[in-house]
Amino acid sequence: xxxxxxxxxxxxxxxxxxxxxxxxxxxIVKSTVNWRYDQLKTRIYYYFxxxxxxxxxxxxxxxxxxxxxxxxxxxxxAGSESTELPPTETPTPTPVIPALPxxxxxxxxxxxxxxxxxxxxxxANLTMALKYWGxxxxxxxxxxxxxxxxxxxxxxxxxxxxxxxxxxxxxxxSYVINETxxxxxxxxxxxVELLKKLIANGFPIVIELGFYDHSAFTGKYSWIxxxxxxTGYDDAEGVFIVQDSxxxxxxxxxxxxxxxYNKWRSFNFIFFVIFPLDRQQALYDSLGEYLDPDxxxxxxxxxxxxxAEELSGVDEFFAWYNIGTNHVKLDEYYDAAxxxxxxxxxxxxxxxxxxxxxxxxxxxxxxxxxAYYYKPNYYRVISLATSTMxxxxxxxxxxxxxxxxxxxxxxxxxxxxxxDFLEAVRLNPNYISPQLKLDxxxxxx
Numbered sequence: 108x109x110x111x112x113x114x115x116x117x118x119x120x121x122x123x124x125x126x127x128x129x130x131x132x133x134x135i136v137k138s139t140v141n142w143r144y145d146q147l148k149t150r151i152y153y154y155f156x157x158x159x160x161x162x163x164x165x166x167x168x169x170x171x172x173x174x175x176x177x178x179x180x181x182x183x184x185a186g187s188e189s190t191e192l193p194p195t196e197t198p199t200p201t202p203v204i205p206a207l208p209x210x211x212x213x214x215x216x217x218x219x220x221x222x223x224x225x226x227x228x229x230x231a232n233l234t235m236a237l238k239y240w241g242x243x244x245x246x247x248x249x250x251x252x253x254x255x256x257x258x259x260x261x262x263x264x265x266x267x268x269x270x271x272x273x274x275x276x277x278x279x280x281s282y283v284i285n286e287t288x289x290x291x292x293x294x295x296x297x298x299v300e301l302l303k304k305l306i307a308n309g310f311p312i313v314i315e316l317g318f319y320d321h322s323a324f325t326g327k328y329s330w331i332x333x334x335x336x337x338t339g340y341d342d343a344e345g346v347f348i349v350q351d352s353x354x355x356x357x358x359x360x361x362x363x364x365x366x367x368y369n370k371w372r373s374f375n376f377i378f379f380v381i382f383p384l385d386r387q388q389a390l391y392d393s394l395g396e397y398l399d400p401d402x403x404x405x406x407x408x409x410x411x412x413x414x415a416e417e418l419s420g421v422d423e424f425f426a427w428y429n430i431g432t433n434h435v436k437l438d439e440y441y442d443a444a445x446x447x448x449x450x451x452x453x454x455x456x457x458x459x460x461x462x463x464x465x466x467x468x469x470x471x472x473x474x475x476x477x478a479y480y481y482k483p484n485y486y487r488v489i490s491l492a493t494s495t496m497x498x499x500x501x502x503x504x505x506x507x508x509x510x511x512x513x514x515x516x517x518x519x520x521x522x523x524x525x526x527d528f529l530e531a532v533r534l535n536p537n538y539i540s541p542q543l544k545l546d547x548x549x550x551x552x
Contacts, residue, residue, distance in 0.1 A: 163451050163454060163455070163491060164451065164455050207300075207303050207304060207307045208307055209341070209342045209343060210339075210340065210341040210342060210343065211303075211307050211340060212338070212339035212348055213239070213306060213309065213311055213338045213339055215239060216235065216239055216311070216336075216338045216350065216359075217235060217238040217239070218235065218350050218357070218358040218359075219231045219234045219235045219238070219246055219350075219352060220352050220353075220357060221246075221352040221353055222355075224246070224250070225269040225272075226254070226269070226271070226273065226274075227246060227250065227352070228274075228334050228352055228353060229249075229253060229254065229273075229274035229278075229279055229334060230246040230247070230249040230250040230254065230274070231352035232279075232313050232334040232335070232336050232350075232352055233249050233253070233279050233282065233313070234249055235336045235350055236311065236313050236336055236381045237283070237287060237289065237381060239311055239381075240289055240381065240382070240383050242287060242289070249282060252286060252537060253278045253282050253537075254535075255271070255535060255536055255537050256269060256270040256271050256503075256535070257270045257533060257534060269501075269503070270501070270503040270535075271503060271505070271535055272470060272499065273332070273470045273471050275471065275473075276313075276315060276377060276379055277293060279291075279313070279379065280292075280293045280379050280381075283381050288383070288384075289381050289383055289384070290381070290382060290383075290387070291379055291380065291381045291382070292380050292382075292390065292394070292398075293377070293378075293379040294377070294378060294379070294394075294397050294400060294403040295376060295377050295403050295406075295407035295436065296375070296376050296397075296403050296404070296407030296410055297312075297314070297371070297376045297377070297378040298368070298376065299364045299367070301378075301394075302314075302337055302340070302347065303340050305380060305390075305394075306338070306340055308390075308392075308393040309386075310380050310382060310386075310389075310393060311336060311337060311338045311380075312336075312337045312378050312379070312380055313334055313335070313336055313378065313379050313380075313381075314334070314335055314337060314367075314374075314376075314377065314378045315332060315333070315334050315335075315371075315374040315377050315378075315471070316367070316370040316371045316373065316374055317330055317331065317333070317373035317374060317425075317465065317468075318331065318333060318370050319331075319462060319463075327463070328463060329463050329465075329467075330421075330463065330464075330465035330466075330467060330468075331467055332373075332468075332470070332471040333353060334352070335350070335351060335367075336352075337349050337350075338359075339359075340364075341361070344361060345364050345365075346361040346363050346364065347361075347364065347367055348361060349361075349362050349367075372414065372422065372426070372429070373425045373428075373468070375407055375411070375428075375429040375433065375472075376407060400436075401437065404433050404436040404437050405433070405437070407429065407432075407433050408430060408433040408434075408437075411426050411429035411430045411433060412426075414426035414429070415427055420458065420461060420462060421457055421461075421464075421465065423453055424453040424454055424457065424464075425465075427447075427449045427450035427453060428446075428450040428468065428472070428474075430443075430446040431443045431447040431475065431478060432472060432474040434478070435474040435477045435478055440477065440481035440482055441482055443474065443477070443478035444475075444478040444479055444482045444484065446478075447474070447479070466498050469491070469495050469507075470495070470498075470499075470504065473507075473510065475491055476488055476492065476506070476507075480510060480513055480514060480517075483517065485514040485517050485518050486514070486518075488510055488511060488513070489514045489515065492504075492507040492508070492511035492514075493511065495507045496508075503534055504534075505530075505531040505532075505534040505535040505538050506531075508528070508530045508534065508541070509528065509531040509540055509541045509544075511527050512524040512525070512527030512528045512531065512541065512544065513544075515527060516544070521548070524544075524548075525548060525550055527541075528541040528542075528545050528548075528550070529541075529545065529552055532545065532552055
């Protein structure tokens with residue numbers, strides 16, 4: 108090859124690189140490339156560090172700590188999840204529909220998917236639930252508040268939101284109450300008939316459930332949490348009409364009642380309803396006894412205890428976990444810790460050939476942190492939080508850092524506590540609890 112041809116080839120290569128760099132600067136191209144690159148990195152990490160191998164069994168240091176810290180915060184100070192507005196007047200629930208219609212499919216539902224974003228299930232479902240009542244915002248507007256991620260002014264929202272893999276239900280209802288003209292009610296212990304009753308009275312519902320699927324990152328069969336927006340039912344077919352933001356297509360899917368119920372168990376049959384204030388009494392009437400949050404938690408407890416007696420395998424694990432969660436909701440922390448101990452003992456014995464251990468569960472449901480902190484067993488909190496961080500390639504769990512920081516502070520390890528509180532705030536600048544702890548400690552961030 109002569110020198111002239113070599114120069115031409117090199118020039119073409121340089122020109123192609125320059126053109127590629129220019130194209131990369133186009134926002135939509137840059138976002139797509141970054142998304143694919145991050146996915147590849149995550150797959151490589153999980154290949155060499157399988158999260159399924161993490162054990163949540165108590166470590167040798169997990170002993171009961173009976174000493175109470177000089178300033179043990181109350182549950183509210185520790186990060187209350189109660190964001191519900193009080194009723195404007197004391198309601199008297201009354202039946203609205205004695206016999207439900209055989210089929211109801213709500214109209215004016217706007218389908219929103221979660222794709223081209225990291226872990227956008229919550230913003231997508233909340234957008235659908237709000238748009239049903241006429242809200243005009245979008246999923247990114249919601250995500251800016253409920254999953255802001257690590258603040259980086261130069262990062263697009265896809266990259267920025269990656270640091271928060273889960274948005275919990277109370278964060279979603281808080282957004283509705285604080286950022287919109289609507290309100291919301293969140294409860295445990297729902298069932299098929301309640302969902303049908305709400306829909307028949309014109310109220311679509313968001314539920315959180317879990318299911319097994321092949322992971323896009325590990326390629327392994329594993330359990331994961333997900334939100335669904337339920338907008339109808341049909342008794343003749345025995346199905347709910349659901350909007351699934353993850354599936355393609357995911358609009359107006361017909362899912363059997365039993366399938367929904369069985370997957371819903373892993374989240375203690377949690378649900379929330381958004382409503383305009385002029386429909387408040389109609390919702391209260393539809394909820395009946397569920398209007399009382401303590402009644403709902405005790406009802407959920409009855410369901411969980413029955414499940415623990417009748418079920419086996421991973422479903423028995425979920426039942427004991429639910430018992431712990433309901434004790435936490437009732438401020439019964441010692442009993443909650445006993446239930447979680449039983450759940451994690453079952454976890455370590457699960458038959459991996461049937462349903463792998465659901466290692467992600469504390470990503471979504473942090474009740475064990477409350478239980479072990481207020482028991483108190485601070486070393487157990489530290490061990491559990493650290494194990495949870497090992498299940499993700501970047502440990503983006505602000506709740507785990509916060510509770511580990513709380514345990515460190517209770518043990519007098521102030522430097523370690525401050526480091527964890529700072530990381531929790533970095534991961535989610537809108538997370539108030541660790542910021543309050545830093546303020547109390549006189550730490551600027």
